[in-house]
Amino acid sequence: MNDTRFLDDGDVIPKGTNIGICIYKLQRNPKIYPEPNEYKPERFSKEESEKRNFYDFFAFSGGARGCPGTQIAYTQLKIVIATVLQNFRIESKGTAADLDTYWGPVLKPKNAFIRLHCR
Numbered sequence: 001m002n003d004t005r006f007l008d009d010g011d012v013i014p015k016g017t018n019i020g021i022c023i024y025k026l027q028r029n030p031k032i033y034p035e036p037n038e039y040k041p042e043r044f045s046k047e048e049s050e051k052r053n054f055y056d057f058f059a060f061s062g063g064a065r066g067c068p069g070t071q072i073a074y075t076q077l078k079i080v081i082a083t084v085l086q087n088f089r090i091e092s093k094g095t096a097a098d099l100d101t102y103w104g105p106v107l108k109p110k111n112a113f114i115r116l117h118c119r
């Protein structure tokens with residue numbers, strides 16, 4: 001930051017501070033996503049998405065330095081998921097509650113419990 005900022009809650013961010021945004025926490029904010037750890041794909045319906053601020057879903061960042069590959073990434077994801085579902089039967093040995101994760105540039109499963117069977 002180029003200037004010291006005084007926030008409404010009394011916190012001060014000194015000049016020169018590097019700021020990182022925790023996307024994981026932001027996207028599990030229960031005020032925006034009630035029951036954030038529940039699988040509710042309907043959260044992302046057109047109607048529900050339109051109720052939220054653009055920056056409430058931040059996986060691809062935003063603004064002038066936001067990810068220019070967003071649409072490619074969405075297309076790739078759909079192709080990969082469709083290809084996997086077409087070619088494999090998926091067996092799960094546990095539930096999402098059993099899943100432990102590594103923190104890093106991306107979130108990775110520590111104890112994967114999915115098995116793929118060729119169709």
Ligand code: HEM
Binds near residue numbers: 059065072073
């Ligand atoms: C699931 C897939 C992807 C995710 C979650 C993702 C996420 C992000 C995020 C969060 C940023 C901003 C990083 C920052 O603030 O410093 C970013 C930047 C960028 N992404 Fe992606 N990205 C994905 C796929 C892609 C793809 C497929 C491409 C290219 C084909 C791409 C190209 C870029 C580039 C060039 C930047 C730098 C933009 C800049 O600094 O002006 N990304 N991405």
